[in-house]
């Protein structure tokens with residue numbers, strides 16, 4: 160039997176700064192999953208995702224993205240993946256449409272097809288009134304949405320987002336959530352960090368909790384409840400209990 164291809168398989172992933180930030184982490188995320196990665200401040204979420212996205216070299220371990228060894232072949236891995244940072248960088252002098260056209264050009268996408276999909280993407284994020292305004296006057300939330308649209312231009316199969324909803328107003332957050340859910344329905348995989356536990360509770364197929372660079376719990380909401388021995392508890396209650404137990408054991 161052929162083993163099922165994972166969207167992401169991380170094994171023994173390790174990064175140390177002055178102390179371990181990610182500590183021999185194993186993580187497997189299936190194709191088509193919406194996965195929420197949770198953890199307290201400083202748990203190692205961003206460091207993990209930056210290593211997965213090829214922005215930070217691990218001290219040890221492996222990263223496989225849709226079957227490609229991302230450390231040995233980062234170019235192929237990046238072609239199927241999008242990384243959306245919590246501090247997005249866009250070009251201020253360009254309009255959203257020009258920015259997406261620029262990104263599409265970097266990926267070698269035919270301008271005739273890229274323009275209409277860029278327009279659709281930006282409109283689905285509620286940016287229609289601003290398509291031809293320079294990004295320099297945009298708020299943080301508007302810039303976040305332009306960066307997200309830019310990251311999706313090459314139609315990635317794996318979309319990794321660090322805190323994509325922070326700072327977004329309710330309507331913008333709804334646009335972003337809708338877009339991500341649509342991508343998952345189309346067969347993409349989404350991995351997202353968030354401190355907004357209601358979002359993880361409502362949107363994620365599976366949830367992983369990391370603390371001190373290690374995975375301390377993982378499963379569907381129902382599985383986490385079962386592991387916790389409570390049927391009625393909220394994700395917030397479980398999260399706090401898990402993190403407290405871990406801190407007490409450290």
Ligand SMILES: Nc1ncnc2c1ncn2[C@@H]1O[C@H](COP(=O)(O)OP(=O)(O)OP(=O)(O)O)[C@@H](O)[C@H]1O
Nearest residue numbers: 176177179180198199200201202203204205206207
């Ligand atoms: N470039 C760096 N240099 C030194 N230490 C770093 C660096 N990046 C991260 N760290 C440390 O690694 C640990 C994990 O940080 P990381 O940003 O991955 O946590 P996080 O789970 O994303 O936190 P948050 O929820 O606050 O964003 C922290 O102790 C942090 O101070």
